[in-house]
Amino acid sequence: MRGLSDIRTVGVVGAGTMGNGIAQVAATAGYDVVMRDIERRFVDNGLEAIDSSLSRLDAKDDLDESPDAIEDRITGTTDIGDLADADLVVEAALEDMEVKQDVFEDLEDVTDDDVVLATNTSTLSITTIASAIDREELVVGLHFMNPVPIMTGVEVVTGEKTAPDVTDLAHAFAEDLGKETWESDDKPGFVTNRVLMPWINEGIRAYDEGVASKEDMDKGMKLGTNVPMGPLELADHIGLDICLDASETLHEELGDRYKPAYLLKRKVAAGDLGKKTGKGFYEYD
Numbered sequence: 001m002r003g004l005s006d007i008r009t010v011g012v013v014g015a016g017t018m019g020n021g022i023a024q025v026a027a028t029a030g031y032d033v034v035m036r037d038i039e040r041r042f043v044d045n046g047l048e049a050i051d052s053s054l055s056r057l058d059a060k061d062d063l064d065e066s067p068d069a070i071e072d073r074i075t076g077t078t079d080i081g082d083l084a085d086a087d088l089v090v091e092a093a094l095e096d097m098e099v100k101q102d103v104f105e106d107l108e109d110v111t112d113d114d115v116v117l118a119t120n121t122s123t124l125s126i127t128t129i130a131s132a133i134d135r136e137e138l139v140v141g142l143h144f145m146n147p148v149p150i151m152t153g154v155e156v157v158t159g160e161k162t163a164p165d166v167t168d169l170a171h172a173f174a175e176d177l178g179k180e181t182w183e184s185d186d187k188p189g190f191v192t193n194r195v196l197m198p199w200i201n202e203g204i205r206a207y208d209e210g211v212a213s214k215e216d217m218d219k220g221m222k223l224g225t226n227v228p229m230g231p232l233e234l235a236d237h238i239g240l241d242i243c244l245d246a247s248e249t250l251h252e253e254l255g256d257r258y259k260p261a262y263l264l265k266r267k268v269a270a271g272d273l274g275k276k277t278g279k280g281f282y283e284y285d
């Protein structure tokens with residue numbers, strides 16, 4: 001297996017909210033990054049998001065290098081074959097088992113046999129993702145939090161077959177990106193989403209049932225429980241489709257107490273996915 005000191009190039013699959021954030025923090029830490037998405041426009045959106053995030057950090061004097069120097073280490077591509085030189089890959093494509101298993105099959109083909117393949121899945125089983133390939137012991141969950149450049153925590157998730165030194169590498173790599181880690185067994189939702197998703201869904205249901213306006217739902221939870229965002233604004237921030245996918249997985253695995261809120265399903269059906277589409281529970285520029 002390739003250890004931390006062997007890692008020069010990090011592959012990132014998916015250039016969306018999480019993928020571009022992971023690419024940014026890896027490049028900021030000095031790694032060369034190849035970020036792959038399925039269409040050029042998604043790659044370009046990801047590169048633009050990195051550019052504006054780095055400019056904001058630079059304006060606050062939070063970078064050791066210029067944004068240009070960091071961005072020079074990032075290559076965007078639509079060709080999975082460009083991940084051939086990756087020493088570690090983090091997958092951050094859609095929260096869909098079939099998509100992830102297809103991606104892992106491709107990654108097994110294009111990368112060297114000793115390369116660790118990590119997934120940023122929020123709720124899907126690491127063990128089931130890994131079962132699609134032969135390199136099961138080199139698959140691990142590396143669950144970054146959103147927004148990746150700002151949030152300091154990363155959840156390391158161990159699958160049934162994950163080798164102990166792969167788990168150790170996942171912790172060490174995240175720490176090298178300036179993050180703090182904790183570990184979860186491969187159980188639905190891990191530590192964070194198992195507790196967060198029912199909280200978000202209950203906030204949506206309470207709003208839908210007229211308990212309070214959306215502003216007061218969020219204000220009540222922020223001021224009343226000392227969290228930085230209320231459930232509706234946090235759901236917009238995460239992406240309502242991502243919340244629904246996560247809730248459906250938890251519902252399927254853990255039963256009715258995890259049932260997704262009706263209004264969450266309706267908003268996703270309407271294409272109002274939160275911040276990333278400009279509209280969710282709130283509107284964004």
Ligand SMILES: NC(=O)c1ccc[n+]([C@@H]2O[C@H](COP(=O)([O-])OP(=O)(O)OC[C@H]3O[C@@H](n4cnc5c(N)ncnc54)[C@H](O)[C@@H]3O)[C@@H](O)[C@H]2O)c1
Binds near residue numbers: 099103120
């Ligand atoms: N949004 C969050 O707050 C959050 C937090 C932690 C983990 N996650 C997880 O991270 C993953 C990505 O979530 P996101 O919010 O970035 O989603 P997103 O919708 O913003 O981005 C997903 C990207 O993956 C791309 N994609 C789809 N199939 C692909 C493939 N075969 N190869 C390469 N790219 C592909 C899509 O085109 C899209 O650009 C999901 O598994 C999600 O559960 C999300």
